[in-house]
Amino acid sequence: MKGDFGSMDTLAVHAGMLEDEHGAIVPPIYQVSTFRFKNVEQGAAFFAGSEEGYIYTRLGNPTIKALEVCVATLEGGSAGLACASGMAAINTIFSALLKDGDHMICSKVVYGSTLGLIKDVLTKFGVETSLVDTSSLNECKKAIKPNTKLIFLETPGNPTLVISDIAATSEIAHQNDILVVVDNTFSTPVIQRPLDLGADIVIHSMTKYLNGHADVVAGMIVVKKSNIFDELRTTLNQIGGIIDPFAAFLVHRGIKTLVLRMERHCENALRVASFLEGHTKVKWVNYPGLKSHPQYPLVQKQMKAGGGMVSFGLKGGFKAGKALLNNVKLCCLAVSLGGVETLIEHPASMTHSHVDEKDREMASITDDLIRLSVGIENSEDIIQDLREALDKI
Ligand SMILES: Cc1ncc(COP(=O)(O)O)c(C=O)c1O
Known part of the structure; x- marks a missing residue:
């Protein structure tokens, strides 16, 4: 898209339309696992990061990149990271940003597998979580500890549709150097933009409204500022929970009518x-x-x-x-x-x-x-x- 057309309707149709050498008007499906280097020097430069280019699909792929740019634009973020599922996105965030001895606050009303990941997996790595009624700012404030690193809000919460105040929670969190992650699956950026309200990271199960056609399982992370992005990208690359290019194409197509x-x-x-x-x-x-x-x-x-x-x-x-x-x-x-x-x-x-x-x-x-x-x-x-x-x- 040339020019600056900021309305959500227009962005949903055009965002992420990267330059294509043949002028394709939708992102072509690069259904490949690996990319050929022109020579040894170029391969080495791509790996060193001194030159930009595609290496291997787990590390990056043009079809996936187009979708990442699209969702990051819609959420008002600086960058996006597409994942194999909503759970892969949540797992990537927890794995990248939490370590043994850290504490997290999580809405007590969350998707069942988010709770399962916290209780069955995170505890094995020494991360402690307080499940809190995040619709109450007081409860949230009371749960903050010196080692709290993350507040994870799901709002509206699945399935009771209880609402947490994103702006007020972010303010309290930032006073204590805590990052705020919002699961925006239920609302989509059409209804709610958590990053504008002060949150640091948004996650989506794109399996839901973003794709919208019940034929794909996929997830997305969008960050407001780029400082934590490299850590998230490296973690995703190493965990390996990446989206398939065809799934990325389908989600991008779905978003046009979001x-x-x-x-x-x-x-x-x-x-x-x-x-x-x-x-x-x-x-x-x-x-x-x-x-x-x-x-x-x-x-x-x-x-x-x-x-x-x-x-x-x-x-x-x-x-x-x-x-x-x-x-x-x-x-x-x-x-x-x-x-x-x-x-x-x-x-x-x-x-x-x-x-x-x-x-x-x-x-x-x-x-x-x-x-x-x-x-x-x-x-x-x-x-x-x-x-x-x-x-x-
Ligand atoms: C609010 C919410 N977040 C995350 C997830 C997990 O997404 P996925 O099934 O794509 O892994 C779901 C799934 O239903 C959900 O409802």
Whole structure:
């Protein structure tokens, strides 16, 4: 893209379109593992870093680079690092920035495998983590120790949709020389830009909204300042959790319609959440775009819209929820989220089933909680499907 066109809609279409010698208008797929050097001198210069060029796909690849530039641009960061999955991105950050004896603060409401990585893997390397209600600044402040190096926020949190204040947390963290990482998977830069709010690093499971078509598993790290980037890149290169060029191509293609898709996800989710809130069999609804969300003022401060995720519980508890899940026809009973199709799932027995019951309770992931990833179908069709399934309970 020539010139400076800063709006998100335009950037989503054009960002990362690197110069191509043949004038290709989308990034070609460099499905290669290695690159030929012109001569020994050039190979040595690439390895020494005195000349820029591609060596080996685990260390860099033009198709992957195009996607990294694209997402870094959308997030307002200085550089991006594409990974094999969202978990590979999170693991790369922890491995690069934490060491034996360090302490980390993490939102107590996070994706189940993030918690698994912290509890099962990080502890083996001597890293201590406090799981904290990061929606409370006081709790966050109280948890800071002299050896705290990182605060990891997931906001909105999966699956309760609790919100943490990114700007206020970043301020406290920076006063104590602590880095702030935000998992922005649920919001995408269309709705929330954590780096603008003061965070240092953003991660994505690009498996979700960024790709948007439920056909790729991928992750991304974006840094605000370049000083920590080399350490992250070296760690990723050594751990080896890189994205495949074809997956990078597909995600980049998906991002071109990200703004349009997010607008529709948000519109539909608001309609579906409002329908659920008014239904006699529904006990509670959590949706950041509803005025009834307990942190609605904060949502308005840091998010442009409520997003596409809704969680709710039925008056009949999980027994009734099970009947709902078994009776929907359009909504697909599946985990994951952020694709064009509406997905419905039960976190306590699915995405968060390997989280201890005690930890689930502490994070308010109640047994009756049903999570809906509202797709871009006609909202009336989604509502009709839910209404008919609710009628059968
Ligand atoms: C908020 C969040 N972060 C991270 C992940 C992990 O991403 P991946 O499955 O791409 O490894 C997920 C997966 O569902 C998620 O929901």
